[in-house]
Amino acid sequence: MPKYAIHLFMPATVLLLSAILIALPSTGAAAGSPAAGSPGAPIIPAPPQLAAEGYLLLDADTGRVLVEHNSKQRLPPASLTKIMTSYVAAEEIERGTLTETEEVDVSVKAWRMEGSRMFIQEGTKVSVDQLLKGIIIQSGNDASVAMAEHIAGGEDAFADVMNQHAMRLGMSDTNFMNATGLPDEDHYTTASDLAKLTIALINRHPEHYKLYSEKSFRYNEINQSNRNKLLWADRSVDGVKTGHTEAAGYCLVASAVRNNMRLISVVMGTKSEKARATESQKLLSYGFRYFETVRLYDAREILNTVRLWNAEVSSVSMGLGEAVVITLPRGSKGSLSAAMDVESVILGPISAGQALGQLTVSMGDNVVYEGPLIALADIPEAGFFKRMWHSLSLFFLQLFGGDPLKIP
Secondary structure, three states: OOEEEEEOOOOOOOOOOOOOOOOOOOOOOOEEEEEOOOOOOOOOOOOOOOOOOOEEEEEEOOOOEEEOOOOOOOOOOOHHHHHHHHHHHHHHHOOOOOOOEEEOOOOHHHHHHOOOOOOOOOOOOHHHHHHHHHHHOOHHHHHHHHHHHHHHHHHHHHHHHHHHHHHOOOOOOOEEOOOOOOOOOOEEOOHHHHHHHHHHHHHHHHHHHHHHHHOOEOOOOHHHHOOOHHHHOOOOOEEEEEEEOHHHHEEEEEEEEEEEEEEEEOOOOOOOOHHHHHHHHHHHHHHHHHEEEEEEEEEOOEEEEEEEEOOOOOEEEEEEEOOOEEEEOOHHHEEEEEEEEEOOOOOOOEEOOOEEEEEOOOOOOEEEEEEEEEOOOOOOOHHHHHHHHHHHHHHHHHOOOOOOOOOO
16 A cells, blocks of 8 residues: 555544655654654653552543553452442442432441541431542441442342452453452452543543542531542542551552543552552652653544545545544654554545554654554446446556546
């Protein structure tokens, strides 16, 4: 297929193609970054080393991991478990099997739960929306058990529901035994799996996720503050959840947005409440300082329009089926180049979504994106006489070295 260069950030307009591959600026690079020796190339220091058992930092929009240590090691999550507890509730609300206003009966088991509590009372009724605030903001074990019993009939059954959701989300190193995160040797997860859960929570339930940014909640005449101290220390942080048991240490999943970039950090097994906040802040500061999220193309944006033969119309527009968003070292966007490989002759009929070529985006010698160029619309085949005329015209065009893709 002939290869053509395109301007990486050209607006959605028809591109004039040339039979010559235009040389675009490029530099040598290592795995998605400009070569360190290139003049003007961003200098990225080694990532911070944290005093934690396991940790992870990633770009929520692209999934690119920026920093990790023992991110797939199975560890006790403590109250980070409640991210899944609230996620299950949000899923039930989405399905219509649960409403925020319905009343939940508080059982003896829920009332007697130890550890952090919302202070709900046995024999009373509490609305679902209040329980969610008790779970998310106050980290209430009593609220978590009440929710579990209401949704699944019991905490064991609810744990099974949690595990089924974990499987759907690809959390392959996770197993839940309860809704609270209280210690159990068979209750574990990883920093990587918690990041997957957090991304799903934010993307699938954005309104529900807003609860994670609330700094306090008052129930039963008791006001309790959110234990995520980053909500006060960093305005860009809008969640997520803390956890602590003797076995798990002090843990924190955090998320923040700056300049249209959302980062998620997971820190597990630190020594103190202060340490989990400090170590999480180190990760977020590193990610925002040295990386950026770049949207290259929108889904179905017209990237090229070429000549079409044997069809009712004379041209076909092509683009990408999905938006292209990548994570780059900050300031390196100008080092990107893009090229298209398009079929040498395109014949009708055409179906929307049909692959007509390939788009490759590179940084130096490293490919940062590769995907099919697809037709953006259905185009029917031409009638018999028009097809005969096109066949004859195409024969002579190619005989004399013409470009079958160039629109006359």
